[in-house]
Amino acid sequence: MSLGPLMVDIGAPELSAEDREVLAHPLIGSVLLFARNYHSREQLIALVASIRALRSPALLVAVDHEGGRVQRFREQFTRLPAARLIGHRFDADRREGLAIAQTAGWLMAAELRSVGIDFSFAPCVDLEFGLSEIIGDRAFHRDADVVGSLAVAYMAGMREAGMAATAKHFPGHGAVTADSHVALPVDRRALADLEPDLRPYRLLIANLLPAVMAAHVVYPQIDALPASLSHRWLVGILRGNLGFHGCIFADDLTMAGAAAFGDVHARARLAAAAGCDVLPICNDRKGVHSVLDQFKPDVVNPASQARLVHMRGRGNWSAELATDARWQDAVERVRALDAPPPLVLTEGT
Numbered sequence: 585m586s587l588g589p590l591m592v593d594i595g596a597p598e599l600s601a602e603d604r605e606v607l608a609h610p611l612i613g614s615v616l617l618f619a620r621n622y623h624s625r626e627q628l629i630a631l632v633a634s635i636r637a638l639r640s641p642a643l644l645v646a647v648d649h650e651g652g653r654v655q656r657f658r659e660q661f662t663r664l665p666a667a668r669l670i671g672h673r674f675d676a677d678r679r680e681g682l683a684i685a686q687t688a689g690w691l692m693a694a695e696l697r698s699v700g701i702d703f704s705f706a707p708c709v710d711l712e713f714g715l716s717e718i719i720g721d722r723a724f725h726r727d728a729d730v731v732g733s734l735a736v737a738y739m740a741g742m743r744e745a746g747m748a749a750t751a752k753h754f755p756g757h758g759a760v761t762a763d764s765h766v767a768l769p770v771d772r773r774a775l776a777d778l779e780p781d782l783r784p785y786r787l788l789i790a791n792l793l794p795a796v797m798a799a800h801v802v803y804p805q806i807d808a809l810p811a812s813l814s815h816r817w818l819v820g821i822l823r824g825n826l827g828f829h830g831c832i833f834a835d836d837l838t839m840a841g842a843a844a845f846g847d848v849h850a851r852a853r854l855a856a857a858a859g860c861d862v863l864p865i866c867n868d869r870k871g872v873h874s875v876l877d878q879f880k881p882d883v884v885n886p887a888s889q890a891r892l893v894h895m896r897g898r899g900n901w902s903a904e905l906a907t908d909a910r911w912q913d914a915v916e917r918v919r920a921l922d923a924p925p926p927l928v929l930t931e932g933t
Contacts, residue, residue, distance in 0.1 A: 587613035587641065587892050589856060589885070590875065591833075593866040597623050599634050606869075607638050609876050613892055614644040616866055617701070619656045625699055628657065629903060632700035644895055649692060649704040652721055661695055662914075664688060665921040667708060668721035670734060673921060675725075684917060685724075685734040689741025689749075691914040697746050698905050702897040705797055705833070707738045709751045709784040710758035718763040728780040732787035739788065746899035751788050753799035753835060754822060755811055756781030764800040764841030774805045775821075785826060794894055795831040796822065798860065800841025809854070812837075813845060818859035831891040834860040838868045847871075849878050861888035 588611035594603045597620070606612065615635055622628050636642035647656050652666025665688060674681025689707070696704055709731055710716070712723035724734040739749040753764075755778055760769035771778075785796070798812040811817040812834040822828045834855040835841070842851045848871035852863045865872050905911040 586610065586889050587644065589613060589861065589863050589888060590852075590872070590879075591616050591646070591862050591864040591866070592872050593618060594621060595869075597621055597627050597631060599631070602869075604638060606872060606876070607635065607643060611876055611879055612643065613889075614646055614702075614862060614895075616864060617645065617647045617656065618866075619658075622657045623659075625660045625903065628699045636700070641893075644702045644892065645700065646703050646705065646895075647696065647701055648706075649696060649701075650706045650708055650722060651688065651692060654708075654722060662691060662918065663922075664692055665918050666721040667724045667734075668712065669921045670738075671712075671723075671725035671730065674730060674734060682733060682737045684921065685737035686741040686744075687914045687917050689738035690745050691741075691911070691918060693742040693745035693747035694901065694911060694914075695905065697897050697899065698901040698903050700897075703748050703750065703795075703895050704742075705750045705752060706742070707735045707749065707751060708753070709735045709788070710753060710756055711781055711784075713758045715761050716758050716763075717761070718765065719758050723758055728783040732784035735784050735788055736791050739791065739793065746897050746901070748794035748895045748897075749788075750795040750797055750831075750833060750895075751785060751793055752797035753801070754785065754796045755799070755803070755817065757799045757801055760801060764835065764839055766840045768810070768841050768844050769799075769801045771801055771803050772805065773803065775803075778803070782826070785822075785828075789826055789828050793828070793830055795833060795891075796828060797833040797835055798822075800835050800839055809845065809858070810841060812842065812860065813851065813854040813858050815858045823859065829891075831861045831888075831895055832859055833862045834864060836864045836866050838865060838871060847874070849875050852879070856885075861885070861891050 591614040651664025708722045710719045712726045724731045762769035800810045802810045807814040807816045837851045
């Protein structure tokens, strides 16, 4: 059985009978986990193993685990820094900033690989324009070249730990105030004015970026459809102009940013036609059933399947990281980012 284009969620820390039935469908290829699916490392290891046991080849298992505000598993995992803190360290010391970005990417990926997770949707490479609350401190920096450099270092750390990186939210979510989870953001800039947002992707693609997540943001100067549903953005610009050959994920198709473009089946059809390899449908099991009932086998694209296979985690990690010297050093370094600066007393009146 091949890996299908749909990515779905499950409702609890263990698989239900309905979950098992859904995940056995050939149109499913991957599972996205949330905080509700976690209560301990041991439970998570068992859950991932039970998902893998359902199919051959095994379904891929993913999570949003950037650090800062977006970290699904917290107890028994290292509290990861928000990307902005890494950007601040870069401003103080360029070399140290790049080193801590690589360390943070490695630590995030190593901890997830140790429990069997294949990949995390990271890093976020949106620019910090001071406009988007949903991005905010998830962005490394305002400067596109700094974002690109830090993202490449972060990706290198992930790669060392056996995890493929996914840059998001293409082509950029940082210049809009609306949150695509609850509204449809519109960015009225012309394509030439979006060059800073695209610059980190150019650098990442030159360094063999494995995957991109497309944003539910409309750029009306380029296309009336959001980037996640736009053939011009995904095939014309991302694959054509930027030369990207990796896996393209739509952002979650149940989000309000996609809801203006038909029911979930229509959105999934649009995303697939636009060039998305993976169609996430989460927190809407009724919508998942609707898509499974209506999608035809011809939506399973062999090229997409090949790209998705490259998202599988690599290496055999022990579940016990605490004795690993590199892990101990990485934890100490990332925790220091949150520590207050030392108090320096100077003479004077």
